[in-house]
Amino acid sequence: KHHLIPGGLQYVVAVLPALPIVGLFIAMGRYLVEEPDEYVRMLRVREMLWAMGFTLSCATIWGFLDNFGLVGHVDGYWIVVLWYFGQGIGSIANKLTLGASTC
Known part of the structure; x- marks a missing residue:
């Protein structure tokens, strides 16, 4: 391969394209810390737990399928998309189980 950018640069x-995404996660963490309403904070935490469980489960299953050559390799940055999809699942779960969501 021909590299247009030299060495360590x-x-x-x-890493530059990842920084805004990292910023989103930092902002979400700060929001949780600063949210004064305990109920709203609990709803957001539940959404994030759903997102984390969904994302880690999908990534683990896909990783093993990839190791066996049964599926194609997927670039790691798609994990963020999966995480936000999982957060949507969490919002739906909140609506179905508690009758409320943050959307």
């Missing part, structure tokens, strides 16, 4: 350029 490649790492910096490769």
Whole structure:
């Protein structure tokens, strides 16, 4: 491969697109800490737990299927998309089980 960017600068350029996503997660964490309404905070935490469980389960299953050559490799940045989809599942679960969601 021909590299247009020399040496260690490649790492910096490769990480740059991830920084806004990292910023989103930091903002979500700060929101949880600063949310004064305990009920709303609990709803958000439940959504995030659903997102985490969904994402980790999917990534683990896909990883083993990938190791056996049964599915194609997926780039790691799709994990964030999966996580936000899982958060939507959590919001639906909150609506169905508690009658409320943050959406």
